[in-house]
Every structure is written in C-alpha cells, then in structure tokens.
Amino acid sequence: MPRKHAFAPGGSKFRLRYVNFRNACIRYIRQNGPKTSAHLMENIRNRHGAKYGMAPKNTASLSMVLLRDNRFVSHEDVKEDKGPVRLWSVVDDAI
Secondary structure: OOOOOOOOOOOOOOOOHHHHHHHHHHHHHHHHHHHEHHHHHHOOOHHHOOOOOOOOOOHHHHHHHHHHHOOOOEEEEEEOOOOOEEEEOOOOOOO
16 A cells, blocks of 8 residues: 655645654744754754654754745844854744
C-alpha cells in the first residue's frame, strides 16, 4: 500500500515535516518573544525535557522549514558577533 503524505493546508505541495517541533517553536516564541534559529535549536524541548528526535539537523534547515510555514514571520536580519541572523516571530492567529 503506498504511503500517504500529509501536505500543508492552503494547497502548498511541500510535505509536512517536524510538525511537533514546529508547534513547540510556536509555543516557545509566544512565551519568550522573537528568537533566532540558533536559539530555537538549542532551547526547544519536549514535555520530558529532551530534545526532539524529529527536528531539523542545523539552523539552515530550520530556517527553510520555518520559511515554508505561513504561521512564522521572518524579521530583518539582525547584526550579531558572527554576522547577520534572522529573527522569527509568530503570526497572531497561529494555533
């Protein structure tokens, strides 16, 4: 039997990946304000305090996942020690 893939709402054809991780990102950003991809990678944990097993492997892949999800908003690049980084926030009506 062929495997069925879940697609994003709104007709987008990308496969939904890391759903629980992205939902945890939304909860974390709502509690703590806009954060960088690196900060999200380090601090997003499941309810048992462990890192998610199904999560993006690096900050670049996390940025690509969040860019494709219409619940997240990317802000202008902010200058930090190592160069510009992108801040992420949540659209008001998400979840």
